[in-house]
Amino acid sequence: MATEGAAVHVIDVTVNGVPHSTAVPARRLLEHFIRETLGLRGTHIGCDTGNCGACSVICDGQLIKSCMMLAVQADGCEIETIESLGDGPDGLDPIQQAFKEHHGLQCGYCTPGIVLNAKTLLAENPHPSEAEIRRALKGNICRCTGYVNIVRSIEAAAGAQGE
Amino acid sequence: MSTPSGETTYYPEVEQSERLGAWSGKSVPRKEDKRLLKGQGAFVDDLWMHRQGHVHFVRSPHAHARIVSVDVSRCEAVAGVYATLTGEEVGLLQQPFFQMAPEPAGLMKDYCLAVGKARYMGEPVACVLAESAELARDAAALVEVVYEPLAVVVDGIATIEPQAPVLHEEIGSNVAWHGLYDYGDVDWALEHADHVVRIDRLHFHRFSSTPLETTGALVNWDPGTGVVEFRSNNQMPMFAAMFIGPAIGLGVDHMQFSSQDIGGGFGIKITSYTYLTALALLSRKAGRPVKWSESRWEHLVASAHGNERTFLDIEVPVMSDGTILGFKVRAFDDAGAYLRYEPLGAVIWSQVVPGNYRFKHVRVDYTETLTNKCPVGPNRGYSRLQHLWLIERIVDVVAKELNFDRVALRKLNYVQPEEFPYETPNGCIYDSGDYPAMLDQVLELIDYEGARARQLASAGSGKRIGIGIGSTLDSGTNNFGQSRIINSALPFSGNGEAAVVRLDLYGEVTVTIGTSPQGQGHETTAAQVTADILGCSPDQVHVVAGYNKAANTYVGFSGTYASQFAVTGLGAVMGAAERLRGEIVKVGACMLGAEESDIELADGFVRLAANPQAAIPFIGIAATVFANVAELPGELADSVTLNCRYVYRPPFTVPDHETKRGKLTLTYASQVHAAVVEVDDETGQVTILDYAAVDECGRKVNPKIVEGQVHGATAHGIGAALYESFEYDADGQLLNSTFMDYHAATSLDVPHIRTGEIECPSPFTPNGAKGMGEGGGAPLSTIASAIEDALPHGAHIVYDTHNNAERVYELLRSAAAAGPRGVEVVSR
CATH class of the missing domain: 3.90.1170.50 (Aldehyde oxidase/xanthine dehydrogenase, a/b hammerhead)
Incomplete structure (x- = not known):
């Protein structure tokens, strides 16, 4: 029996600035391409149905859920994962620093997706209100924090950005 | 037991450490965060x-x-x-x-x-x-x-009827456990009470806190050594x-x-x-080697669910001044298809028999049953939250039916601050607390008077305002001896945790613990207490991440569960750090030619208290013991390892199987919550307008981590109360088995949570802390209370923990139907 979707296609995709020209099975999801093919394990899997956002990455500047996209669909795209962040002092960028200062994470499983969410939000809207932050976070489920400190962290990151 | 002076003592005196303070009690940023923020955590997948x-x-x-x-x-x-x-x-x-x-x-x-x-x-x-x-x-x-x-049974009560299909032929019925918990004299109380409030049925629904990472494992049975990793x-x-x-x-x-x-x-x-x-x-x-990563669907249908419990025939004796004497109830807990942690839940609820109240007479006829549903497992607030919800429902229903003010009724019946340590009817000891002060604080946080004014102003607007209160306990540090109450043959009692604190060759302080954290910040808090005891900074303390049976130390109770790390885990770390400190002082005194009493530890140095210039860094101590040991007198060299293990053991005795009495948990953190909700008269949709939680968990090691736990537990409760419920059809098919239809609460569902705190140090723990993190399911009580407060006169009581729009719609319509309300009062 041939595995369904085993037909292989070569895709050209840039991930965190590094170009990859790689053969992938047609059925392979972008999240599995990132995690298994490229070995970037900061992108997590939480639900398989596009609800939880643990697999969020930035694709051509937009926040997407990498479980909702086939790797072949990313052909020609530029992807940013959590591994692209954190060149600042202490190895954390200002958003990550704000999450650390405001206890915006507990188990850390949703965190990469949420940090990328915050990054795209603040790029589009540098000074979001609490309601705007909460609306932006709707597609990223966190089971630990009750979102309160995530909102605080993003507010703080926005404040720091404005300085 | 009593001392000759007549004073009641509950546990042997605990010596509390005087060294905590420089770092403990402060919101030190977490050591775990950097790797997690950078996506460098190592999760099982x-x-x-x-x-x-x-x-x-x-x-x-x-x-x-x-x-x-x-x-x-x-x-x-x-x-x-x-x-x-x-x-x-x-x-x-x-x-x-x-x-x-x-x-x-x-x-x-x-x-x-x-x-x-x-x-x-x-x-x-x-x-x-x-x-x-x-x-x-x-x-x-x-x-x-x-x-x-085969024929299917999904109802946790109908399953014990003779016509129900039997799941396990070897058992012969679907009863997993049955026992009578009878404390005080509830028959006397019912006979002598001025009022008896009878509630037909209350139902605690099935849900799961469903962690975002599903279950997974990488397992290797090594054919060469026979060791399974x-x-x-x-x-x-x-x-x-x-x-x-x-x-x-x-x-x-x-x-x-x-x-x-x-x-x-x-x-x-x-x-x-x-x-x-x-x-x-x-x-x-x-x-x-085999690797398995569970899908979300698998997790929801077949990992574990929280316990579903139905309460029948509740009778509550109440005096005319509002004193509630206790209650009697028949409880049916639905364990699902197998007993994988059960029937421990059949006793664990009894850690909190009277809830936050001075109830003296309680009878619970408890049956645990088997049904064709996913087996249950412990879920945050395990087994206590079901019982605590029952109690809070009782208090609210009594207040409403007998026209007492809900706040005043609670304050009248709460265990009072001066009564701690307080012995419950089944011999548990509540260590400390101040529930009336917590209630006052939480009402202030939601502006109770203002909310009442809004409620009045909203009359007739189609948006009903309701205010709810929920008071709960978060009992922590289990006495596993309580398992003998359900099965006298079980060989378990007490509890404990192990830690090793050592000084490595270059003066590094390394801590290993037997716990398996899932986001609770153990690396940080363990470093805080170690730093206090060794006179260094948490940055100088390396706490090995995670659980590792071979590399770390452990005892039979090791793990992370049941609100106990602050007591058992940190108790072990403190004990081990004290032992290491003793060795460092001994070696330092020898090297400085001083008495041990002249030595102090500060800034990572061993020094003379009277002359801080005479100092040896930790590396000097470690390097001497490990690599220059001939410099030390033989007797001293033989007496130190700089590798110190300690097992913290709470002072438990074995509870009594026959009377079902004993000291079942060491600490009792508590939470009082309050909410203001808006109920849409047309749709039954509930919106939380304001929410506050006041927490008391003894002396806090890291207040920010504690607050995070309060937020998280609150969000789980709110999610369960309004959004999350496992629904099975009559054929035993789970109808909501992905995150598409099992609605895990989002950032729009959980409101901003105001928090408050009071601190009542536990007299029974070495650091005054209490385990916390489960929150006792307070939002389940609070939201039920708030919805009931919003309902029109004559409506049915709120009878379920889960109140989606459909159920609230029915409750709203029940007033006009003027049918049974699920409650009756007999007064004499």
């Missing part, structure tokens, strides 16, 4: 081993069916399939898992794959190992299972070992458990031992 295969489980689509045959031949013929394992093989390879229930339920034969019969939808019946996860899944579709469907996210590995070892003939010395980062647990990851067992057998058969 991030791990791999050379030659590993990927596992897919074949699961029963039926809730109850005889397994006629399982044919794996087509599956095994697929290139790239390494092995399969079926229930039939498991029946030969595995002894049934150890059962904690007494007979007859203790006769239950539970295996890691269904043997002969499947008893819930999603129960694994076979598994497939293949070179990729995709191939394993495809090949699993070729496993041909012939089922003969379990790299998993099980959150109570020594408990898992107790089940896996006897089942497949492994000594504990041949089981290696480890985990680094765990993506949330909330108790749900305690009972994954059944899967770990199947994976071990599959690895042995295939001669390969």
